[in-house]
Amino acid sequence: MGDDNQVKPNHSEQQQQQQQDLHQELPLDSPDPFFRALHRVIRFAIRILAVLMVAVILWGVADIIYIIFERLNKPPFLLLDINDIFYTFGAFMAVLIAVEIFINIRLYLGTNVFPVQLVVATALMAIARKVIVLDFETLTPMYLLGIAATTLALGVTYWLLKQSSLDHGRA
Numbered sequence: 001m002g003d004d005n006q007v008k009p010n011h012s013e014q015q016q017q018q019q020q021d022l023h024q025e026l027p028l029d030s031p032d033p034f035f036r037a038l039h040r041v042i043r044f045a046i047r048i049l050a051v052l053m054v055a056v057i058l059w060g061v062a063d064i065i066y067i068i069f070e071r072l073n074k075p076p077f078l079l080l081d082i083n084d085i086f087y088t089f090g091a092f093m094a095v096l097i098a099v100e101i102f103i104n105i106r107l108y109l110g111t112n113v114f115p116v117q118l119v120v121a122t123a124l125m126a127i128a129r130k131v132i133v134l135d136f137e138t139l140t141p142m143y144l145l146g147i148a149a150t151t152l153a154l155g156v157t158y159w160l161l162k163q164s165s166l167d168h169g170r171a
Helices: 011-021 033-072 082-110 116-132 141-170
Strands: none
Touching: 033 082, 082 116, 116 141
């Protein structure tokens, strides 16, 4: 019965509180009107990036369809050779990376947390794409070592972030 006396905030007040909680590095209630206006512009620019990323994703899907159609219509018909398959895999991975970037943008706009683990996972996916499409006939040993070092560093970073989030979940 004591719950009836509590004043519940209405939907508009809840949205306003959420807006105030989002990304305090770009506060919309900054005391300086100049910076408040700049923060609004940056938030709007991030929304434009989200729309553009959706366009890139759709364009990428259309490109994959076109690539597969083109490759299957070349002799020998309805067959893909190993290079075609790797090229197609690379195109798939590029679209999946674009989806991950969109999710990063969405999380950045919708939460007060910068999604570091997701950013690292996106970078891992990008380096995995690079590894999948490597042309071993043209790379130098230093390039291969650089890719290996980057992959290892990102893998360890992702693992550490995952362990840290698991530890905080238990606490």
